[in-house]
Amino acid sequence: MFFWDQHKTISSCYEMLSRKVCEKYQLTQMEYDILIFLHNNPRHNTAAEIVKIRKSTKSHVSSSLKNLESRGLVKRVQSTDNKKHIEIVLLEAAIPIIEDGIKVQKEFAKTVLQGLTQEERRICTEVFNKICKNADEYLKTGGVKE
Structure with a gap:
């Protein structure tokens, strides 16, 4: 199906642009995507919501969050009234990555929407x-x- 093939082209374009940031900060694409997702979707800040909304696997999200936490880019905050509810919070160390990611998103939009x-x-x-x-x-x- 044409649409299926073409959506991969769009995804590849975004990944090519974001690869610069991933390499600069030594992040996997999933780790980068999670940081940007958390910034763009502050109300959806649990691992379960990341899995659900981004259609990612639990194992990939879990391992990526562990890596991000160990690098001091995010922290997990347990709810005081519900021990099962754990929010993921971006830390100050993630700000330069987010700023570079925002530039990538703007460059991506400019690239794919040019001429429209x-x-x-x-x-x-x-x-x-x-x-x-x-x-x-x-x-x-x-x-x-x-």
């Missing part, structure tokens, strides 16, 4: 959101249509 009008960008966003919603609904229902 504002209206085309709006339509692209609207269509992409619908595609993602359809795929998410399919995953939630296990492919069973109501």
Whole structure:
């Protein structure tokens, strides 16, 4: 399917751009992605939410969080009223990585959206959101249509 093949091109472009930051700070792509995710989604700051929203495996997220914690980039904070609820908090040492990551995201957006009008960008966003919603609904229902 054309869409399937092309989405990999977009992902590869983003990974190529972010590789500079990964190499600079000696991070895996998953570690980098988690730091950026936590910055961009402060309300979704548990390992379970990272797994759910990013569609990552528990084992990859867990090992990446361990590495990030051992490097002093994040810390785990246990809830006082629910011992099972552990939030992941970005630490000050992660700020330079986040700043470089934000630059990468801006460069990525500029690269992939060049030549598109504002209206085309709006339509692209609207269509992409619908595609993602359809795929998410399919995953939630296990492919069973109501």
